[in-house]
Structure formats: structure tokens, C-alpha cells
Amino acid sequence: MDLFDHLTATAGSHWTGYIDHEFVRRMGDGSLPAPAFRRYLEQDYLFLIQFARANALAVYKSRTLDDMRAAHTALGAILDVELSLHVRLCAGWGLSSAALEAAEEHPATLAYTRYVLDCGQGGDLLDLHVALAPCVIGYAVIARRLAPSCGASHPYRDWIMEYAGDAYQSVAMRARAHLDRLAQRHLTQERAGELEKIFATACRLESDFWQMGLDEPASHA
Numbered sequence: 001m002d003l004f005d006h007l008t009a010t011a012g013s014h015w016t017g018y019i020d021h022e023f024v025r026r027m028g029d030g031s032l033p034a035p036a037f038r039r040y041l042e043q044d045y046l047f048l049i050q051f052a053r054a055n056a057l058a059v060y061k062s063r064t065l066d067d068m069r070a071a072h073t074a075l076g077a078i079l080d081v082e083l084s085l086h087v088r089l090c091a092g093w094g095l096s097s098a099a100l101e102a103a104e105e106h107p108a109t110l111a112y113t114r115y116v117l118d119c120g121q122g123g124d125l126l127d128l129h130v131a132l133a134p135c136v137i138g139y140a141v142i143a144r145r146l147a148p149s150c151g152a153s154h155p156y157r158d159w160i161m162e163y164a165g166d167a168y169q170s171v172a173m174r175a176r177a178h179l180d181r182l183a184q185r186h187l188t189q190e191r192a193g194e195l196e197k198i199f200a201t202a203c204r205l206e207s208d209f210w211q212m213g214l215d216e217p218a219s220h221a
């Protein structure tokens with residue numbers, strides 16, 4: 001059992017509630033309403049920007065060149081690949097770059113991203129990578145589960161295939177192996193409980209992020 005397996009097992013319903021969230025299930029069966037997906041996409045753009053900062057923090061928190069390179073690669077992938085892919089996906093759903101630039105962070109976006117950054121600022125590289133794991137590895141797990149039921153005209157095919165594809169699956173596998181190497185160097189019995197708590201909290205915040213997409217926006221009428 002690697003550290004990721006251990007963390008998902010101890011997170012229990014926080015983990016399963018995240019990967020099996022109603023938003024995920026309805027994306028899988030295609031019944032997710034388009035406005036919910038658009039709300040998610042808009043906030044995910046803002047999420048990715050903060051996620052890039054979290055990887056920059058991981059570069060800073062690294063004590064070996066290997067760790068530094070891993071974080072630097074992830075940072076570059078977000079800035080040079082992920083964000084432009086995301087902007088293109090958004091355009092296909094009627095969200096312009098101008099709309100993305102004008103968007104404000106929802107409390108769920110703020111809570112999740114700043115929690116991850118706080119884990120990294122207050123803790124060490126292992127704390128930070130454990131806080132990032134539900135995001136980086138969780139999306140690969142979710143997309144792999146949805147892919148078999150994703151036909152050619154599935155409305156969420158682009159999203160599912162992006163994360164279920166070989167390229168992203170191997171990114172996630174490398175992240176998982178890196179997390180395990182970090183654990184071998186830094187994990188002690190005394191730290192296990194705190195790391196389990198960080199992982200479970202990040203899963204809860206991922207669930208809140210899905211839920212934000214499902215919830216109707218507050219009416220200001």
C-alpha cells in the first residue's frame with residue numbers, strides 16, 4: 001500500500017464523497033446542466049491560477065533539485081499548457097477570455113486554494129504535496145472511472161478524455177510515485193495523523209468545489 005492508498009483509505013467518506021459527487025456522476029451520465037458546468041469552468045480558471053502559485057511554493061519549499069524540478073515541471077505545465085487548454089474549453093462553452101478575466105473568486109474557490117497554500121506555507125513539502133494530491137491524482141481517478149461510459153457525442157467528452165488520456169494518467173502516476181518518495185524521506189509516525197487530516201480536508205474542499213457548480217447563484221433581486 002503506498003501513501004496515496006493509505007490516505008484515501010483513512011479519508012473514507014471524504015474521499016468517496018469527492019470522487020462520487022453528484023456533479024461527477026451527472027457529468028458521467030451527461031445529465032449535468034450546462035450552466036452548472038459553466039459555473040465550474042469559470043471558477044476552475046481562477047483555481048488554476050492559484051494552483052500555479054502552490055506549485056511555485058513547492059519549488060521554494062524543495063530541499064533537493066529533484067523535488068524542485070518536479071514542482072517546476074508542474075508549474076510550467078499549468079502556465080504553458082493547462083491554462084490555455086482551459087481557456088479553449090471555456091470558449092467552446094460560451095465563456096470568453098474577457099468573462100474569465102472579469103470573474104471573481106467564489107468562497108469555495110478561495111477556501112480550497114488558500115487552504116492548500118497555507119498547508120505549504122506553514123508546513124513542509126510533504127504537507128503541501130498531500131494537500132495537492134486529491135486534485136492532481138483525484139482527477140485522474142475520477143476521469144478513468146467516467147471514461148468507459150463516454151461515447152463520441154457525450155457532452156462532457158473533452159473534459160473526461162483530457163484527464164482520462166494517457167498523457168494526464170502518467171502525470172498523475174508520477175505525482176503519486178513522487179508523493180511516496182517524499183513520504184519515505186519525511187513521514188514519521190507522529191506526522192501521520194496530521195497528514196491524514198490535510199488529505200481529508202482537501203477532499204472536503206474539492207467536494208465543496210463541485211457543489212458550488214450545482215448550487216444556483218444567490219439572487220440579488
Ligand SMILES: Cc1ncc(C[n+]2csc(CCO)c2C)c(N)n1
Pocket residue numbers: 044047048051074077078082134135136139171206209
Ligand atoms: C477544482 C479542481 N481540482 C483539481 C483540478 C485538476 N487539476 C488542476 S491543475 C492540474 C494539472 C496538474 O498538473 C489538474 C489535474 C482542477 N482542474 N480543478
